[in-house]
Amino acid sequence: MPINFPNGLPATEILEKEKIFIMDEERSTSQNIRPIKILILNLMPEKEKTELQLLRLLGNTPLQVDVTFLDTATHESKNVSKNHLDTFYTTFEHIKSKKYDGMIITGAPIELFEFHEVDFWQELVEIMNWTKTNVTSVLNICWGAQAALFHHYGIGKYPLPEKCSGIFDHIVRDSTVNLIRGFNDVYIAPHSRNTSVSVEEIEAHPELELISESEEAGAFIIVSKDHKQIMITGHLEYDADTLKQEYDRDVAKGLDPEVPKNYFPNDDPTKKPLNRWRSHTHLLFSNWLNYYVYQETPYEWE
Template identity: 85%
Template sequence: MPINIPSGLPATEILKEEKIFIMDEVRSTSQNIRPLNILIFNLMPEKEKTELQLLRLLGNTPLQVNVTFLNTATHESKNVSKNHLESFYTTFEHVKHRKFDGMIITGAPIELFEFHEVDFWDEMVEIMEWTKTNVTSVLNICWGAQAALYYHYGIGKYTLPSKCSGVFDHIVHDSTVKLIRGFNDVYTAPHSRNTSVSREAILNHPDLELVSESDEAGAFIIVSRDEKQIMITGHLEYDADTLKQEYDRDVAKGIEPQVPKHYFPNDDPTKKPLNRWRSHTHLLFSNWLNYYVYQETPYEWE
């Protein structure tokens, strides 16, 4: 089944080329189907790239999905045109009266700030509190995951000695957890962050389960016992070349970044990186939509 996205969204043509089944708002209204309503709070600076990455994953399941993009009202996005935001995004004030079957809160390159120093933190808190009663399940990614752990469970973050950047092996602790059904016992996933969270704090919290982790990158998949909050500390949604683009950007800035670990063939930045996490990414998003959203959300919210 397709994803229903706003008419004219730039990602549309690329998704069509990739044979992702999509439909616009006009066609979707003619189908007598109860679609899933997913809200995406896109905090990434290059919003169009993140839109494409997430829509590609949401469109690869048997479920029809309506997508709404949310932007901050208290922070001005500088890496995307105002016209794009006005055409395809809304703010919390316009959706807070609604119920959503699922929500994705993305990462943001602000992890070195304390949470209360983030200029839209009050807005973020209001939205995270709202999800408790208005969203069936929330998928929190990278900084979004750290924010959720801090707000909902009182687990803070700490700064790493050096940036965690690369593609790392992860182990599965409990293969019966629905979110990772079908996963290999060991799989790879990308990370790109300057902070981390305490695995001990997660293990000791009665409301959380540490589902998967990496010896090098730390805690990775954390699921709340009530299954309403899922925290992914890395970036499974990344394309094959996303870490390369970040690395090249930092090199151009004169930052002299470390080469992302286990990413480039033979650790040579001149060689083309390969996507070694795609299958598990699709599986995780499919499992989330099916087991945590579709199977749990009421047919009629009211």
């Protein structure tokens, strides 16, 4: 089934070439179908790349998905045009009276800041509180996952001695959990962050379940027992070349970054990286939409 999003979004042309079923607003409103309404708070600096990554995944299920993009009002994005934001994004003030079946809160390259130092933190706190009554299930990614763990469950983050960047093995703790239904017992996923969270604190929290982790990269998939909050500490949504772009950017800045682990063929940055995590990414997003959003959300919100 298709994904619906605002007419003219730059990702449209690429998604059409990839045979992703998309539908414009005019056609979607003519169908007698109750679409799943998904709100995406996009905190990534290169918003158009993240839009494409997430829309590609949301468009690969049997469900019709209606997407709304949300931006912060208290932070000015520097890597995307104001025209793009004005055309395709809204702010919390305009949607806070509405209900959504699901929400995605992305990562942001700000994990070395304390949460209270982030200029949009109070706005994000208001949004996270609002999700408790207005959203069926929230998928929090990377820094968004750390923010959710801190705000909802009091679990902080700590700096790593060196950046966690690369592709790492992860184990499945309980294959009967719906979010990872169909996963291999061991699978790979990308990480790109300078901080981490405590496995022990997650395990000790009565409201949380750690369902997948990595020996090298730590806690990866955490689910609240009421299924309202899902925390993914890495970046399954990344394209094959996203870590390469980050590495090349840091090299150009003279930062002398470590080569992302297990990423380039033979760990050679001159060789083209391959996407070896795509199938599990699609599986996770489809499981989330089906088991945690579609199966749980009311047909009509009161």
